[in-house]
Amino acid sequence: MARHLLRDDDLSPAEQAEILDLALEVKQDRFANTPLAGPQTVAVIFDKSSTRTRVSFAVGIADLGGSPLIISTASSQLGGKETAGDTARVLERQVAAIVWRTYAQKGLEEMAAGTTVPVINALSDEFHPCQLLADLLTIREHRGALAGLTVAFVGDGSSNMGQSYLLACATAGMNVRIGSPIEYEPSQAVVDDAFAIAEQTGGSVAVLADPIAAVGGADIVVTDTWVSMGFEDEKAARITALSPYKVTPELMAHAAADALFLHCLPADRGYEVDAAVIDGPQSVIWDEAENRLHAQKALLIWLLRQQG
Numbered sequence: 001m002a003r004h005l006l007r008d009d010d011l012s013p014a015e016q017a018e019i020l021d022l023a024l025e026v027k028q029d030r031f032a033n034t035p036l037a038g039p040q041t042v043a044v045i046f047d048k049s050s051t052r053t054r055v056s057f058a059v060g061i062a063d064l065g066g067s068p069l070i071i072s073t074a075s076s077q078l079g080g081k082e083t084a085g086d087t088a089r090v091l092e093r094q095v096a097a098i099v100w101r102t103y104a105q106k107g108l109e110e111m112a113a114g115t116t117v118p119v120i121n122a123l124s125d126e127f128h129p130c131q132l133l134a135d136l137l138t139i140r141e142h143r144g145a146l147a148g149l150t151v152a153f154v155g156d157g158s159s160n161m162g163q164s165y166l167l168a169c170a171t172a173g174m175n176v177r178i179g180s181p182i183e184y185e186p187s188q189a190v191v192d193d194a195f196a197i198a199e200q201t202g203g204s205v206a207v208l209a210d211p212i213a214a215v216g217g218a219d220i221v222v223t224d225t226w227v228s229m230g231f232e233d234e235k236a237a238r239i240t241a242l243s244p245y246k247v248t249p250e251l252m253a254h255a256a257a258d259a260l261f262l263h264c265l266p267a268d269r270g271y272e273v274d275a276a277v278i279d280g281p282q283s284v285i286w287d288e289a290e291n292r293l294h295a296q297k298a299l300l301i302w303l304l305r306q307q308g
Contacts, residue, residue, distance in 0.1 A: 008164050042068055154222070167193060
């Protein structure tokens, strides 16, 4: 049975570290690994619009010697006449892996069930594990070992980024805090899973309503857009509820003096983050954006190695 990455805790702490080590190697020598030489094809499916995901996977697959097959669900049978499971059974006979940027997590689970090739979650409404690998890679580059560092995610804790931060950072042995209003807290099931992981890795998990308490002394401060795709009708309500969680220079002053700022982009400048922060000296967002390429290449290499 193939290994998949559908959510961050599909990787054990050792596996996550192995992929991040590999990503550092890949970044040093971009064209040294060509497991897709042939070229083999990787299907990259998009339900949602994309810049960083589309570019990083297309370039990364080509770097690995393969050919990216970009598929829009609007011009395919997926989600219409054909189920995710049936689509996977068609694709697995022709491609080396399947990457899907979609809405419902259950669609990814259906696609992966019984599939003979790796399935990668390139974003769902619940999780964004590829982004977290890139974020952890960026933090490692700037701060070294991950274990013991404190990361604060402020804003919509129920977002895919908030939930992935819980799982991925707990897996890395980090102290992860989510600062969000009660109505935007992460799923309790995800919080419980993160607590269980942290007990094994020596990390910790906290969900706080006070943004200052969440950020206090943190080594890394992270936020994301308040209005993700599919939530445009809630924009006014979200801005009202989340405005106390905007990352401003004043909020950053409560973090460690050398704290890093991360944002997966695209950013709504002036909403979830001030321009003075995102363009300031603590921001590492451009390294973070580039690292999608290297982290995803490492993930593909690792998953293909698991195939034997």
